[in-house]
Amino acid sequence: MSQQIKPGNTGPSANELAHWLALNQTAGVGALTFQRLLQHFGDASRVFAAQNSELRQLGLRANTLRSLQKPNWHEVEKQQKWAACAGNSLITSACPTYPNLLLQISDPPPILFVSGSSSLLNSPQIAIVGSRKPSPGGEQNAKQLSRALGQHGLTITSGLAYGIDAASHQGALSSQTPTIAVLGSGLDNIYPRRHQQLAQHIRNNGALVSEWAPTTEPLSHHFPRRNRIISGLSLATLVIEASEKSGSLITAKLALEQGREVMAVPGAIQNPMAAGCNRLIQDGATLVSSHEDVLNNLNGFLLLNPIPVKDPHLAGINNNLSSTKPKLTSCQHKVLYSVDYDPTSIDNIVVQSGLTIEQVSSILLALELLGHVSSAPGGRYYRLTTGTC
Structure with a gap:
């Protein structure tokens, strides 16, 4: 079984690892209690041999004591068999290969289940999170920023959720750079x-990570816990599109508590999807308008030789025009410059451009086919590019 333990180190033996797995699934034992028990007893096997009176003095409740008396060794065996499969591994917090940045947080997971390249967990990472229902522009920003940052040596870490998470993973994969x-x-x-x-692509080109046993259901209370790992693995957390009640702000808050950098892509003050990011910037988060802003801000943390950027798309987060696209006509420029990066109604576009509604409708269709704008509900449009062509 892969324990991610180098020969000659002081990581847990196979027997001790089995007790780690058993303790990890004991009712009422979370990351902090796990730490406290190990510090008191020295190793996990002694926890199961301890008297109830001693365990009670450590604050353990009755349901935890009952669970310790009847460890689920069948489940432990299943997890051991899972780890023995090709590409899978277990990393305990006692192993030298446990990610160093994650070990520095107040409540690191005792055990990480990893499928894919476990060595990536110690690579320099940036967490990219945001709305599960982003605008086309927000989704494109996530893809282009993750692609650019991946090209410059950062591993992109996110949570596999809909929206910005998925776009961030996809951006990294599209440039053949790793993602977690x-x-x-x-x-x-x-x-x-x-x-x-998408998860299979990530497994083949990066890593899937969880603190939960392989067959665990996706329960609602798991996700705020998951967020501390996303931020804990990373040098910084970048938020792209978030309302004031977005769950991605939990990740940003955790990053701050962990002493990590928080960055955000700003948006128009009228856009509710930008309110969370704008608030973060107002509270001191670094404003990000291009991947260079991220790299410059991390300069003190990274000892990287930047990978030469060959992709012209990486010049900025809003520039996805290639030299093969036809140049815009003057009327197309008028319409494009009348469309904001936030939802813009056709009526406003008509007023701003000075063209007829028939002309605007026809030009918007052409601009959408060229990838300069995208339609939104309610007959509105977002701009996706700078249109400097």
Whole structure:
């Protein structure tokens, strides 16, 4: 079984690892209690041999004491067999290969289940999170930023959720750079279900990570816990599109508590999807308008030789025009400059451009086919590019 333990180190033996697995699934034993028990007893096997009176003095409740008396060794065996499969591994917090940045947080997971390249967990990472229902512009920003940052040597870490998470993973994969997905479920129980194929691509070109046993269901309380791992693995957390009540702000808050950098892509003050990011910037988060802003801000943390950027798409997060696209006509420029990066109604576009509604409708269709704008509900449009062509 892969324990991610180098020969000659002081990591747990096979027997001790089995007790780690048993303790990890004991009712009422979370990361902090696990730490406290190990510090008191020295190793996990002694916890199971301890008297109830001693365990009670450590604050353990009756349901935890009952669980310790009847460890689920059948489940432990299943997890050991899972780890023995090709590409799977277990990393305990006692192993030298446990990610150093994650070990520095107040409550690191005792055990990480990893499918894919476990060595990536110690690579320099940036967490990219945001709305599960982003605008086309927000989704494109996530893809282009992750692609650019991946090209410059950063591993993209996110949570496999819909929206910005998925776009960030896809951006990294599109440039053949690694990405890590941290799940709020077991790795044999991919959530959301529609991301099974994306998860497989990540497994083949990066890593899937969870603190939960492989068959664990995606319960709601797992996801805030998952977020501390996303931020804990990373040098910084970048938020792209988030409302004021977005769950991605939990990740940003955790990053701050962990002493990590928080960055955000700003948006128009009228856009509710930008309110969370704008608030973060107002509270001191670094404003990001290009991947260079991220790299410059991390300069003190990274000792990287930047990979030469060959892709012209990486010049900025809003520039996805290639030299093969036809140049815009003057009327097309008028319409494009009348469309904001936030939802813009056709009526406003007509007023701003000075063209007729028939002309505007025809030009918007052409611009959409060229990839300069995208339609939104209610007959509105977002701009996707700068249009400097």
